[in-house]
Amino acid sequence: MSLTWHTGKVIRIVNETSNTRRYWIEVPEMPAFDFEPGQFVTLDMPIHEKPNKRWRSYSIASWPDGSNVFELVIVLLEGGAGTTWLFNEVKEGDPLTFRGPQGKFTLPEPIDRDLFFICTGTGIAPFRSMLHHILNHNITHQNIYLIFGCRKLTDNLYGKELQELSEKVTSFQYLPTYSREVPENYNHLIRTGYVHSIYEEIIRGSAQTSAGPAAMKPAYFYLCGWKNMIDEAKQRIQDLGYDRKTIHLELYG
Template identity: 65%
Template sequence: MPEPWRTGRFTRIEKINEAVLRFWIEIPELPVFNFKPGQFVTLDLPIGDKPVKRWRSYSIASHPDGTNIIELVIVLLEGGAGTHYLFNEVTIGTEVPVRGPQGVFTLPEQIDKDLFFICTGTGIAPFRSMINYIQLHNLEHKNIYLIFGCRKLCDSLYGEEMKAASQVLSNFYYLPSYSREDKENETIRHGYVHGIYQDILNAQKPNADFYLCGWKNMIDEAKQNILSMGYDKKSIHLELYG
């Protein structure tokens, strides 16, 4: 049975940069909004007559914390009716129907393999939820690689938070890369995400599961690369944006 539609109320909005906002949504009729890290919710926005025109789905960026409030991180899409509404019409107190949680892009019951979380932009949302959940509950795990790509340092979503997590969570490696940052900055990785996981896999060939989240082009390339390195397609899990 699908989850019913419930009223969601925006309680907080934070600007990351000109193109990215964080939104906090409360589900007042529930004392606790239960979900698994990696799942998403669907919003029914007032932007069209037919459901297919109104519904927009977003991964939950927060972890289950015993409250009825969830966080979403959303990028403004040029010409996108949904994000135009969210960025220009929504204010504190705005209410929209919310359905969820939904999705099977979730952690395995036992983390008995290395995990490669590969993402770009707001595709980091489900992985931020997973990392915080693993840390909070002290879950046993193998190596976890969060490989995050964006254009510039200013686009690095949750960067300081993930860097801090890598200092306290054992075997967790935060590996960001920037495709359009100044090449003279030698303190960061330059380029795209693909070279990072390829280097690790070539050096170690670990027993691993791969979680890919972001735009289709990145996911398609990563999937082909991983398959070409001898991994089974059952080890690859996808959450496609757009």
């Protein structure tokens, strides 16, 4: 965990959706930027006189590849001083002050049970990092379910990439769901509603019935996104019979 401040350089900016951007940041002072998938960096932005009011933390959306470049995916928050500055002022070639990597929202070792990655919005970032890391290094794993909640089809971050990955890797299921999509906007089968019904359906479907109560298949649950989703998921997962210790979370906002 690094608490030292570094100067990165923004080398690329791409609009991912109408209100979300991807930022690639190079760290010239380092030959390689090493981190664990799931960790975050904290940016120091010139938006306030007090240091702690200038800091904003973002999960790393890329995966460790031996280079000195990492990626962030950031949503423009209405009235948000930090994201307004990033979207309006920061251009390719500009410096960014950051510290990190930090955080303990990281993969279990070993991955000896199913993984449920449950997220909303830019909360997908750490799971994209974890997933590519597992597959790139052929890390032994069980089933991986990425359950991603967003409002509309146009909000689907990394959708094409993750769909193609799920078609290549049989142990990985990519399960996006849309809370505000309406039938006239799409011509193919999609999931609508919220994330909770999806993991509950998978878990109940895989429960091994016996003479006694259903035995739940061992799993780890990783939650990342808005507080309301995380609070509800925590309760529902425990109501299904899982121990609180199987749940790991990272709050956004």
